[in-house]
Amino acid sequence: MKPAPFRYHAPRTEAEALSLLAALAPEEGRVIAGGQSLVPAxxxxxxxxxxxxxxxxxxxxDRLAVEDGWLRVGPLVRHAALGEGAVPGPLGxxxxxxxxxxxxxxxxxRGTVCGSLANADPASEWCLLATTLGARFxxxxxxxxxxxxxxAFFGGFMTTALAPDEILVELRLPVLSDAARTGFHEFSRRAGxxxxxxxxxxLELREGVIAAPRLGLGAVEDRPRRLREAEALLAGRAPSEALFHEAAATARTGLVPMDEDPYRLDLAETVIRxxxxxxxxxxAP
Incomplete structure (x- = not known):
């Protein structure tokens, strides 16, 4: 199939882009950057x-810089740009x-970080990361x-707090301390x-116990979720396989999977552990 007819606009300044969007948003005007979600749709x-x-x-x-303890990500920064080259240490x-x-x-x-966040697909890795780390939009x-x-940013399935005439001009991610330890696990049927x-x-380990834990889950519910009850259970305790099973079970009790499939809950427990x-x-257990 081919797209329905549309008019194309290519501003060169932020002021021009904001003016165009203010005028065109009521007429179903949309911002495009990477286009990896919008163009197929x-x-x-x-x-x-x-x-x-x-x-x-x-x-x-296209700005990408570390300032005042935050990694600042502009709306044209591509997925491939984020890594240890963008910021050293645990966050990178x-x-x-x-x-x-x-x-x-x-x-x-080609795809952009801010574009993925504005699209708000529940399966988006950046949406999960932003929620877990306490990003600012x-x-x-x-x-x-x-x-x-x-x-407050994610409102549900592919829904955000952005108004139609707003551009997400910057994502700010807090730079993690040198003592931070990180883990990420994802399950998909095939790579990609x-x-x-x-x-x-x-999390951090201080004198053998967990401190400052942050734990998030994505792709299960209609938006990413920070698992605060599980975080409270982890804080101040020594890491162990039994503790992580307990934390995953605690997280599971409050989940409402999109497809109401118990299998998704089993997956959630596994990726959390x-x-x-x-x-x-x-x-890995």
Missing amino acids: MALRIARPSHLVDINNVAGF RLLEAVRGHIAHLPIRT HARSLRGERVIEAD DFAQAAALAV RALSAAAGMP
Whole structure:
């Protein structure tokens, strides 16, 4: 199939992009950057925007820098750019581990981090990472800029807090301490397929016990979730296979899988245990 008719716009400045979107959003205007989700949807006529605002030529939208304890990611930063080259230490290693699970190389090369977040697919690895780490989302329109905290950004299946006339101009990820240990585990039927369950764990070990745990789950419910009850159970206890089984079982009790399939809950427990084991430096259960 071919896309429905649309008009194409290619602004070169942020001010021009915001002005165009303010005028065109009421007419089903959409922003396009990497296009790895929007273009296939248009080809199938699932999405039918009347206008496309292409931000690929906007100066400064490709910024990627560490400032004041945050990794700042602009709307044209591609998946492939995130890794130890973007930021050293535990955060860089985690980013590199996560990006390897995103689809296939051509998509990682062309697709954008902010575009994935704005698309808000429940299976998105970046959505899970942003939720777990407590990212900040900077949205801008002609009405001004606002900062949206991670807990408020995702509203459900492919739904965010962004208004139609807003552009996600920056993602901010907190730089992890040198003492942080990270683990990520994802299950999909084939390499490059959408995840069926994915978990991400960040923790520190202080005098043999877990401190500052962060634990998140994606691809199971209609949005990524920070597993705070499991985090509370982990804090102050020595890592062990039994503890991680207990944490995974605790997390499972509050989950509502998208497809109401108990199999998805079993997967959730497995990926949680394996992410925690990886973060603790233990063999996968």
